[in-house]
Amino acid sequence: MRLLRNTFLLFFAITSCGLRAQSEQCGAHQILASQYSPEEIKTLHQKNTENLKNWQLENQNFIKNRSVVTLPVVVHVVWHEEEENISDDQIYSQIDILNKDFRAMNCQVPTVEDPFKSLVADMEVEFCLAQIAPDGSPTTGITRTRSPIPFFDCNSDFLYKEDLGGADAWDTDRYINIWVAKLGPVVGGSTLGCGTFTYSRDSARQGITINYWAFGNVGPVIKPNHLGRTATHEMGHFFNLQHVFSNGNEPEPCADDPDGIPDTPTQNRTYAQRCPNETQFSCGTQDMYMNYMNYTADGCMAMFTKGQKAVVWATLNVLRPELLQSNVCIATPQTDDFEYTIAPNPASDFFTLKKGATTTHRSGTLRILDTSGKVVFELWDARVNSPISIQDLQSGFYFVEFSCGNLRSISKLVKI
Numbered sequence: 001m002r003l004l005r006n007t008f009l010l011f012f013a014i015t016s017c018g019l020r021a022q023s024e025q026c027g028a029h030q031i032l033a034s035q036y037s038p039e040e041i042k043t044l045h046q047k048n049t050e051n052l053k054n055w056q057l058e059n060q061n062f063i064k065n066r067s068v069v070t071l072p073v074v075v076h077v078v079w080h081e082e083e084e085n086i087s088d089d090q091i092y093s094q095i096d097i098l099n100k101d102f103r104a105m106n107c108q109v110p111t112v113e114d115p116f117k118s119l120v121a122d123m124e125v126e127f128c129l130a131q132i133a134p135d136g137s138p139t140t141g142i143t144r145t146r147s148p149i150p151f152f153d154c155n156s157d158f159l160y161k162e163d164l165g166g167a168d169a170w171d172t173d174r175y176i177n178i179w180v181a182k183l184g185p186v187v188g189g190s191t192l193g194c195g196t197f198t199y200s201r202d203s204a205r206q207g208i209t210i211n212y213w214a215f216g217n218v219g220p221v222i223k224p225n226h227l228g229r230t231a232t233h234e235m236g237h238f239f240n241l242q243h244v245f246s247n248g249n250e251p252e253p254c255a256d257d258p259d260g261i262p263d264t265p266t267q268n269r270t271y272a273q274r275c276p277n278e279t280q281f282s283c284g285t286q287d288m289y290m291n292y293m294n295y296t297a298d299g300c301m302a303m304f305t306k307g308q309k310a311v312v313w314a315t316l317n318v319l320r321p322e323l324l325q326s327n328v329c330i331a332t333p334q335t336d337d338f339e340y341t342i343a344p345n346p347a348s349d350f351f352t353l354k355k356g357a358t359t360t361h362r363s364g365t366l367r368i369l370d371t372s373g374k375v376v377f378e379l380w381d382a383r384v385n386s387p388i389s390i391q392d393l394q395s396g397f398y399f400v401e402f403s404c405g406n407l408r409s410i411s412k413l414v415k416i
């Protein structure tokens with residue numbers, strides 16, 4: 001009977017993902033919809049919001065004065081085809097991105113538009129891969145499971161149960177569980193990920209789930225979901241952040257404060273997979289399309305707000321307090337080291353960017369300048385270890401400039 005129900009769910013997910021690929025890029029609310037009626041969700045959400053607001057009112061000094069916390073993560077890679085068994089390097093890149101996004105250290109922060117610059121929040125939350133497993137043994141913080149199931153959806157027991165071919169969660173009070181798998185039958189065109197709110201019913205599934213081609217910024221990632229922002233968005237849901245729009249379909253209604261957070265303006269667009277190149281307005285105010293809780297393309301997401309930070313810290317203290325006490329990993333401090341080399345050099349057809357051992361930034365803007373200083377090539381979302389074609393350049397000397405916000409590295413290149 002159980003198998004029959006799961007098969008039905010799988011079939012349902014296939015058809016619904018195929019039909020609504022764009023508008024359902026985040027499955028967080030689908031999980032709730034499978035567990036509660038719309039009225040129940042509304043009531044749960046209201047109660048939750050009230051709880052968190054009360055805590056914020058009573059703990060305003062705490063929010064201003066606490067120190068950075070590091071939260072332990074375990075990544076469960078559940079794979080069927082070899083490509084889905086992503087590399088350790090791809091996993092490390094995602095942890096780095098989560099840290100940079102949650103500490104407001106990412107390359108896109110300087111691009112935040114003026115009225116919102118003062119709202120950019122350093123969430124003072126960092127993540128690290130667990131070094132101690134639930135049974136006390138040493139671990140890399142990564143599990144790998146080969147599954148007979150070719151693809152999953154966010155609601156699939158097959159993904160979350162070891163006896164059905166998936167991976168069981170580690171103690172969800174002590175670890176943030178991240179499942180990485182193929183979601184939906186189509187690579188590049190289905191649900192990107194999902195995260196569980198604290199009021200999701202099944203405690204064994206608390207965590208986030210990300211499509212393998214939208215995880216991190218190295219390996220088989222696909223534009224425009226290639227910079228690891230799906231996990232940042234879903235982690236936002238895990239800490240009870242709502243979308244800044246109201247229902248995920250355009251045009252959105254100009255609802256009254258859909259996320260319950262005063263410093264995120266109401267907007268009537270989701271910006272799904274888009275990268276606006278100029279200021280946007282809707283619902284009588286300027287749109288914060290660069291907020292992580294939008295559907296915007298990865299390259300144009302840049303910030304959480306101070307109001308969102310207050311919700312995250314309230315959630316951690318009121319509803320996920322054990323995570324604050326969990327001591328199963330060692331933090332690696334975020335650094336501004338920014339050292340890169342290029343190889344091969346001299347090069348004829350292509351080169352790749354290599355990062356220094358203590359450098360953590362893996363993406364940024366790459367420009368090639370000739371000896372007169374003229375820009376002859378520019379790629380705003382270049383990544384380390386990805387080949388850059390220089391077949392069209394004439395032979396000679398060039399400068400390769402790689403930058404992230406105010407950080408900059410320059411190398412000499414000989415094209416032969």
Ligand SMILES: [Zn+2]
Nearest residue numbers: 026028233243
């Ligand atoms: Zn979402």
